Amino acid sequence: MALKESTMLALGTQMPNFILPDVRSGAMISPESFRISQGLLVMFICRHCPYVVHVQDELTRLWKDYEGKGLGILGISSNDATGYPADAPLRLKEMAEQLGWKFSYCYDETQAVAKAFTAACTPDFFVFNEQRRLVYRGQLDGSRPGNGKPQNGEDLRAALNALLAGEAVTKQQRPSAGCNIKWKPGNEPEYA
Numbered sequence: 794m795a796l797k798e799s800t801m802l803a804l805g806t807q808m809p810n811f812i813l814p815d816v817r818s819g820a821m822i823s824p825e826s827f828r829i830s831q832g833l834l835v836m837f838i839c840r841h842c843p844y845v846v847h848v849q850d851e852l853t854r855l856w857k858d859y860e861g862k863g864l865g866i867l868g869i870s871s872n873d874a875t876g877y878p879a880d881a882p883l884r885l886k887e888m889a890e891q892l893g894w895k896f897s898y899c900y901d902e903t904q905a906v907a908k909a910f911t912a913a914c915t916p917d918f919f920v921f922n923e924q925r926r927l928v929y930r931g932q933l934d935g936s937r938p939g940n941g942k943p944q945n946g947e948d949l950r951a952a953l954n955a956l957l958a959g960e961a962v963t964k965q966q967r968p969s970a971g972c973n974i975k976w977k978p979g980n981e982p983e984y985a
Contacts, residue, residue: 795972795973796937796970796971797913797914797970797971797972798913798914798968798969798970799912799913799914799917799918799930799932799968799970800912800913800984801930801931801966802910802919802927802930803927804927804928804929804930804964805927807925807927808824808833808835808921808926809906809910810824810909811823811824811901811905811906811909813869813899813900813901813906814882814899814900815897815898815899816870816882816883816885816886816889816898816899816900817886817889820897822867822897822899824925826865826897827865827867829863830863830865830923831862831863831864831922831923831956831957832864832865832921832922832923832928832953832956833864833865833866833867833920833925834859834864834865834866834867834918834919834920834949834953835867835869835918835920835921836852836866836867836869836916836917836918836919837868837869837870837871837907837910837912837914837915837916837917837918837919837974838852838868838869838915838916839870839871839872839879839880839885839915839975840870840879840880840884840885840887840888841872841877841879842915842916842971842972843972844914844915844938844971844972845915845916845971845972847936847937847938847944848916848933848936848944849888849892850944851933851934851936851945851946852868852892852894852916852933853892853893853894854946855933855946855949855950856894856896859953860895862957863957864953864956864957866896867896867897867898867899868889868894868896868897868898868899869898869899869900869901869906869907869912870885870898870899870900870901870915871900871901871904871906871907871912871974872974872975873904873975873976873977873978873980874900874902875977876977876978877975880975881900882900885898885900886898904974904976904977904980907974908982911982911984912974913974913985914969914970914971914973914974915971915972915974916933916969916971917969917971917974918930918931918932918933918949918969920952920956920962922956928952928962929949929952929953930966930969931948931949931952931967931968931969932948932949932968932969933946933948933949933969934946934947934948934949935947935967937970951963952966973985
């Protein structure tokens with residue numbers, strides 16, 4: 794399991810525009826879908842990655858803890874489903890249903906959205922404020938498979954709590970780490 798860190802996109806970056814299908818409902822999801830939210834958490838995740846499997850229960854707790862608090866939550870899988878069939882839309886739908894996720898979970902078939910965000914690994918987390926400016930990019934917490942650190946989402950939760958309280962999010966942020974996004978052959982971005 795090769796470890797890849799997130800790119801740490803510059804804070805203040807405007808959220809890229811996108812339109813993606815939700816794997817459960819088929820509805821087309823865009824930033825406008827979260828228009829009334831105080832902020833938006835975008836998570837690049839997938840089904841097969843052991844780093845995502847390691848944190849999926851914490852992602853469920855996080856969703857339940859922030860549901861109804863004015864925060865939009867969106868999962869996106871950008872992995873090549875031909876090479877990694879566990880990450881095909883129907884399998885992602887099964888994952889969301891098994892974990893009880895009610896947040897939108899989209900499939901980025903062209904991988905253009907991952908490139909626009911400079912997403913590099915799964916999981917990779919991005920938090921945007923109400924003006925859709927990046928205020929956090931980095932790790933969920935310090936837990937990784939086998940390192941014995943608690944899965945509590947402390948880094949991401951601190952950023953979300955500050956955002957929802959109208960406070961500044963600390964600029965001391967640690968990169969997320971996980972499996973590299975599984976790019977289609979010949980589709981790898983320069984930063985990969």
